Every structure is written in C-alpha cells, then in structure tokens.
Amino acid sequence: MEQQNNNQPAAVLPRRSRRLATIIPASHWIGIGYSQAQATAMERLQNDMKKYCDGKASHWKDNEINLVGKRRDILPHHDMMLPHWQKLLKTLRTNIDTIKIFNISLPVPVLDIIFPSFQSLNLVHLTLHQTGLGSGGLLKLSSFIKESTSIQNLVIGVATFNLSVASSLSDAIKEHPSLERIGFTQWT
Amino acid sequence: MNGLDSLSGLDENMARKVLEGVTTLRLFGLSFQKLGLESVNVIADFIRSNQLVEIIQLGRDNISDSDVLVLASALKTNTNLRQLDLQCNDITEEGEKTLLKAMYDPTSMESIVESNHVCKVFTYDINKLLIMIRRHPIEREILNINNDDISIKQKIRKKVVLALCGLDGGLFDLSHLNDLPLQLMPRVLGLIQEHSQTRINAVRRMPGQLEKDALSRLFHTLREWELPLLFENLGSPSAMGATRKRRNTRR
Numbered sequence: 369m370e371q372q373n374n375n376q377p378a379a380v381l382p383r384r385s386r387r388l389a390t391i392i393p394a395s396h397w398i399g400i401g402y403s404q405a406q407a408t409a410m411e412r413l414q415n416d417m418k419k420y421c422d423g424k425a426s427h428w429k430d431n432e433i434n435l436v437g438k439r440r441d442i443l444p445h446h447d448m449m450l451p452h453w454q455k456l457l458k459t460l461r462t463n464i465d466t467i468k469i470f471n472i473s474l475p476v477p478v479l480d481i482i483f484p485s486f487q488s489l490n491l492v493h494l495t496l497h498q499t500g501l502g503s504g505g506l507l508k509l510s511s512f513i514k515e516s517t518s519i520q521n522l523v524i525g526v527a528t529f530n531l532s533v534a535s536s537l538s539d540a541i542k543e544h545p546s547l548e549r550i551g552f553t554q555w556t
Numbered sequence: 557m558n559g560l561d562s563l564s565g566l567d568e569n570m571a572r573k574v575l576e577g578v579t580t581l582r583l584f585g586l587s588f589q590k591l592g593l594e595s596v597n598v599i600a601d602f603i604r605s606n607q608l609v610e611i612i613q614l615g616r617d618n619i620s621d622s623d624v625l626v627l628a629s630a631l632k633t634n635t636n637l638r639q640l641d642l643q644c645n646d647i648t649e650e651g652e653k654t655l656l657k658a659m660y661d662p663t664s665m666e667s668i669v670e671s672n673h674v675c676k677v678f679t680y681d682i683n684k685l686l687i688m689i690r691r692h693p694i695e696r697e698i699l700n701i702n703n704d705d706i707s708i709k710q711k712i713r714k715k716v717v718l719a720l721c722g723l724d725g726g727l728f729d730l731s732h733l734n735d736l737p738l739q740l741m742p743r744v745l746g747l748i749q750e751h752s753q754t755r756i757n758a759v760r761r762m763p764g765q766l767e768k769d770a771l772s773r774l775f776h777t778l779r780e781w782e783l784p785l786l787f788e789n790l791g792s793p794s795a796m797g798a799t800r801k802r803r804n805t806r807r
Contacts, residue, residue: 535573541577552574553587
C-alpha cells in the first residue's frame, strides 16, 4: 500500500481541529468513508498521541513512543491527522530514544514532519513496521539514517524494493557511525 | 506520489546492493522476503566474505534445503558470524542436517577441524527450553560448544571428543587419531571424562536421551582396536610439527 489513502473523500478539516489537534471521533471518520474498525483505530490513535503529548502515557516506558494503528492492516492516512503528528512531535521530550510505529500509513507529508523532529532527538531505536513506505518514503528514511549520529537499531517494514531504494539504503548504512543493527521485514 | 509500480520484491541485485552497505553493522536481518536461490547465493557470498557482521537473521524467507546447501558451504570460511537465524523457513530435517554438518562434520578429523566453530545456526527458537529439549542432544551440544567462550582449539577438541563418544559420531574408527602425538592422549581422555560427567548430568535431567557413560563407550571402542596401529604414525614429521605448533600457541 502506497502512502496516502487517495480513496478517502476530501474532507474539510474542521478549523478547530486544525489548530488544536482535537480528537476527531470515529463517527466522523465513518462519515468520510472509513470502515468501523478503521474509524475506531483512528480515534484510538489520536487518543494515544494526546496521551503522549500530555505526558499521561504512563503505562508505556518513559523513553519510548509506541504507536499502533490497526491490527493486521495498515491504518490509512488522512491529512486531518497532520495536526496530531505536528503536535505530538512538537511536544516530544528529549529523553525519548525509542520510537516504534506499527501499522500506520506514513506518507511523505508525514515523514516530512517526523524525520526532522527525530533528528533533534537522540534517537537510538526506530521501528517503522507496516507503515506503507514506498520508494519516496524509503528515500526519505535513507536521508534520515545518513544524517543521524545516534541511531543504533533500525527495524523497517519494506513491502517492496527497487534498485535505487536499495542503493540509497546501502549508502546510508555504509560505515555509519552509530548504526549497529538493521532489520528489513515485510508482512505479506 | 505512487512508487508501487516501480517497486518489487528483493531480487539478487537489490540484495547485493543492500549488503554492500553492511560493513560495520553487528546485526543484519531480512525477514518475510521471498528469497530465491539467486538472492540466497548473494547472501552466501556475503557470509563467505567474512564481514564483521555477527548476527544474520533470515526468518520467514522461504529458504529451502537447496538454499541451505549454499549457506552451509559459505559458513565454513566465516569466522566472525556468531548467529545465523533461519527460523520459520521451508527447511526440512535434511536441511537441518546440512546445517549441523557445517558446524560439526564428524566424517574425519579434518572435516571436524574445517567445520565452523563460532556460529550458532538454527531453524527454531533456541531461547525456548521446551523446543530445545526436543532437539537432538548432539545438536544441542554443538550449539553450546560454538557458543562457548573458549578458544577454537578447545572447541575442536570438544568436538573430537563428542565424535568419539556420541552415538552419532563418525569417529569410532580410531585410525583418525593416527596423526595425534601420544602425549595428547591423556588430554583426550581427560576431556572424554569431563564430557562424560556433563552427559551424566544431562541424563539426570533427561533420562533416556543420552548415553550414560561416554568413557565406557570409548573403552569398548578401544578394546576392539589394535592399539599399536593407533599410535604407529607417532614419529611422523607432521605429528611433531603439530606438537610444536601447539606449544607456540600456548606461549
């Protein structure tokens, strides 16, 4: 699955949500074409992000952000989620060294937000599993790896490869100053 | 942007390209890929080139017995790899035997020496006790030996002893010991005794799976052996050379 969910109807982003990243309820997601399960997952994801922003995600490790979308499938992205990503990344504490994102589509616009923020952290462990990274996303990831001087462990879910992606990843990991472990996975 | 059309599974060219970058990593993992024999060949070449990588994980990659032959052969020239994880592939008992042979080939003394002594190769979860106790005792011991923090020479000795004592060992023909200097025999017997104790302890934990007395097994073997033949080559230059080499190493 590549990046943006283009099948979703273009919904008008409520102004308040755009500004404050307020929780958009499942009913709204259903209204714009998401399935019940996807809509529930979208609402839960926003809640999880908010907990991290508010520092209330105490049931997780202090140094870790762990976001899970939908079981088995990739939760499609919608631009209405961008304010939530922005807010989450703006409030990231400097002690965060582990970020794990599972089953959430991360199209290039989201990667453009998250990777610069990740660079400002001393990120040691990054897992991007089932995030629908296409060639554009993987090239962004390669740039991130190359520039990072703290990343040690990397787990990447790659559904598909091409030679230019393989080259850029190879170039990024070669003689890397901090990277020790890299795992490429793929769910079929 | 949509890159799906231009993307495909990992083929040998892409595998080669990615592996070119694996120069300083400790762990490299590639899972859930439908690797073909060509890609496995590329990975085998990478293993053969003895890079610094210590752990390679190739789980759920559709690796079959024929792929395993290539990997096993590559392992013989690698001295850096500590783990080759091949869980959840299409490897049968035959393939597992091939992998075990890469770590422990008791066909002859030479084949034992030429085996891989540092890498743990496995096709199942070695951290699960319930799975491990179901594996063949020889296999468990070989994984333990390769995992041991001892010198390669000590590992070879342990494997020789295992081959002499184990039911599946292929060294019952003691002519393999012809080139060994007589002075080494007490050491070999000592190791057998030590090994015997280990096995007795193991038998207490898992009765019926292991031999009770490896030393008595060797005794039976020796009793039927023409002892003069065992030591007839003792004066040969090769045997003396081997002794000198060992002394130098100790220094």
